Amino acid sequence: MRNIKVNLPICGEEVEVFAPSVKTFKAVSTEKTEIEQSIKLCAACANKTLAQIEELDIADFNVLQKAVQSFLDV
Numbered sequence: 001m002r003n004i005k006v007n008l009p010i011c012g013e014e015v016e017v018f019a020p021s022v023k024t025f026k027a028v029s030t031e032k033t034e035i036e037q038s039i040k041l042c043a044a045c046a047n048k049t050l051a052q053i054e055e056l057d058i059a060d061f062n063v064l065q066k067a068v069q070s071f072l073d074v
Helices: 022-028 034-045 050-054 058-072
Strands: 003-007 014-018
Touching: 003 058, 014 058, 022 034, 034 050, 034 058
Parallel strands: none
Antiparallel strands: 003 014
């Protein structure tokens, strides 16, 4: 399984982010909006709860989103 570590600049936490699987994409696809899908995907790939992701500063969320996106740009 592919993974990377990213530093969230605002909260100062280092997070291990895993490449999403097809199963993860399937689970995320049930969400109605793009932001809900993104939050759920980031939570799954970072082993965080939805609540933990929703509490992030937007700058930290953007870093996390870019890390997940980097796996999709292959």
